[in-house]
């Protein structure tokens with residue numbers, strides 16, 4: 001346990017370890033608020049290696065707040081494609097516009113102003129205020145929660161309100177004045193590299209203060225609440241081909257995958273086959289009378305607590321009518337296969353495109369039009 005008299009020794013051990021072991025991450029070069037902000041948003045729900053790749057590409061495409069604010073939403077979503085949780089990208093876009101109009105293009109340093117930006121909650125505001133501006137705020141992410149659950153042997157679910165409050169309060173008490181940038185990152189880095197899911201206690205700089213280590217139970221911490229049940233979904237989608245062109249449509253600005261382009265389709269209803277579902281969906285959504293030519297694949301993908309089986313078909317028009325009546329989209333196009341890359345698709349549809357790109361049997365489609 002870290003007692004008051006030990007605080008300085010604890011933080012010193014942690015900071016020394018961080019100085020010697022921190023990873024060379026691109027946003028650690030200059031700690032500019034813009035780069036810290038983008039990295040924090042990007043790394044939520046994203047593995048570090050992937051985050052670094054996307055971050056580097058993003059900075060080439062959008063080097064500053066202004067370039068984000070002035071971009072079209074389609075370009076923002078395209079740069080985010082594959083990272084998931086797209087509301088993060090939309091909020092980055094909105095926040096950049098707000099910084100341009102309300103803060104004269106300068107990233108605000110004041111905690112409340114940072115917190116007022118779209119997509120920024122307590123954690124991210126604390127991370128930016130401390131890491132970019134060296135202010136005395138804590139930044140408690142899942143790594144820090146895990147470290148504290150072990151240091152203080154928290155034996156109830158870590159996400160419980162009182163435990164979260166305890167971790168925040170304790171982190172704030174331990175925070176050395178003026179050293180928030182490194183202290184917060186050190187705790188997160190410790191959770192990522194040493195006090196990870198499988199704790200490497202033999203390498204730990206704060207082992208002597210760890211209650212779970214003393215009791216021999218790091219693997220029993222953190223205590224987690226029971227997981228939410230996984231829901232299986234059967235969905236059908238169709239690649240409607242006509243004279244070498246494929247039909248795509250843009251989803252509305254509200255709801256799941258808002259503003260994304262897609263191959264139309266929808267859930268397979270009870271008593272329906274996927275073929276029946278796809279024909280019904282094309283009639284309901286575009287008033288297209290289609291016929292399945294062949295089944296391409298069943299693409300499996302997951303989002304939040306859903307596991308989706310996406311039944312994918314190649315379709316043809318029963319009559320020559322290529323003009324849709326749109327009931328579930330804001331716009332539509334007939335495009336060649338090689339033009340699909342210019343549009344942002346949901347993960348399952350992107351997998352389908354990759355599959356078609358690889359198969360010899362789809363060469364005619366890739367070269368058509």
Ligand code: SF4
Pocket residue numbers: 147150151194195196199200201202204205206207210211212213218
């Ligand atoms: S001693 Fe082990 S369990 Fe405790 S903080 Fe260090 S790595 Fe985590």
